[in-house]
Amino acid sequence: MRNICLYFQVHQPFRLRNFPFFDIGENGDYFDEAANRALLRKVAQKCYLPANKLLLDLFRKHGKDFRVSFSISGTILDQFERYMPEVTESFQKLADTGNVEFLSETYAHSLAAMKNKDEFIRQVNAHAEKIESLFGQRPLAFRNTELVYADFIGETVHDMGYKVMLTEGADWVLGWRSPNYLYRSHVRPDLKLLLKNYRLSDDIAFRFSDRNWMEWPLTSDKFVHWLNAILEEEEIVNLFMDYETFGEHQWTDTGIFDFLEELPGKVLKKGFGFITPSEAAFLPDEGPLSIPYPVSWADEERDLTAWLGNDMQQDAFDTLYELEDKVVRCQDVRLKRDWLYLQTSDHFYYMCTKHFSDGEVHKYFNPYESPFDAFINYMNVLADFSLKMDTVNEIQQALYPSERNYGSKLSV
Structure with a gap:
């Protein structure tokens, strides 16, 4: 059948x-x-x-x-x-x-x-x-x-x-x-x-x-x-x-x-x-x-270039995950929630510069005028997020100096 x-x-x-x-x-x-x-x-x-x-x-x-x-x-x-x-x-x-x-x-x-x-x-x-x-x-x-x-x-x-x-x-x-x-x-x-x-x-x-x-x-x-x-x-x-x-x-x-x-x-x-x-x-x-290289359902190439295909996307992606150690040590539930939402793939999709055969798809529900605008806005948010994490973790360390790993399990 x-x-x-x-x-x-x-x-x-x-x-x-x-x-x-x-x-x-x-x-x-x-x-x-x-x-x-x-x-x-x-x-x-x-x-x-x-x-x-x-x-x-x-x-x-x-x-x-x-x-x-x-x-x-x-x-x-x-x-x-x-x-x-x-x-x-x-x-x-x-x-x-x-x-x-x-x-x-x-x-x-x-x-x-x-x-x-x-x-x-x-x-x-x-x-x-x-x-x-x-x-x-x-x-x-x-x-x-x-x-x-x-x-x-x-x-x-x-x-x-x-x-x-x-x-x-x-x-x-x-x-x-x-x-x-x-x-x-x-x-x-x-x-x-x-x-x-x-x-x-x-x-x-x-x-x-x-x-x-x-x-x-x-x-x-x-x-x-x-x-x-x-x-x-x-x-x-x-x-x-x-x-x-x-x-x-x-x-x-x-x-x-x-x-x-x-x-x-x-x-x-x-x-x-x-x-x-x-x-x-x-x-x-x-x-x-066997699929040794990542495949996706996006665009004609069916690869990751829609999200990680240019230097802006890769820079943003790397900067995001460089913050993970700070997040794991953090006890602030709201910041952990923000960390989750900042990982959503759409943020990187908006930075895509593939405006040829797949251009119209990348414009759908896109709130930015250009990929560069998306990148700058996202990096500004990450900079602020990193500062917040530093402040929260410093306070936690002052209040609980014996603790070294405050949050190995991220809450949602």
């Missing part, structure tokens, strides 16, 4: 406020509360609430035959709690159906795996605890930020107890092989790998409303016809995309909700089944897959 693994990423960052040089040392807040609230409410009204309602109706209609999976970042869960708790409640209603698998990821939607293994593990554990507390599921499958994977990340994820991980089915990774199989990690054979079918996924996520696309308009019948053309022996088609595809990236008047409403029934009639990542881990695998 051929299977569809339908996975949605749900994420929004805490965006920074304008933080000029002269604010450094003035004890100001870092995040733009008004902008974050307004954007969250906008996306929730256009996407999260109506899409969740539609999925709930589809679960009632198709029962256990239709299943999906979500990865919801800790940053947006915190925003739901702060600004719109009804969105969390709508996801809890989906969880109660038993038709949804919630995946694990880094709490801050960060690139910590590329820099700091201990921080990566802390965030993954914190996120798993948050998911379990909200939705009653301890995640069994893992999805790293932006589907970033390399063999060394797979080792860590496996050693944390996960049995399956999602990543990108990039051409430079697969070569002649198809993404429509289950693979296993070359370095940890017990870790199974699900690879995104980026062509079919991006037909929905990016090309759906593009009137210059030769396949426009994309209907559910046409899409199911493409699925049905896949070879019988190719056992799983992984459709991975941002949840914001529905109603935000692709507006309601494009017909995107109608497409989603019709798709499950037409897929099921063709003899496909829907499967979640942890269920897919039990399929027979096609063999080992």
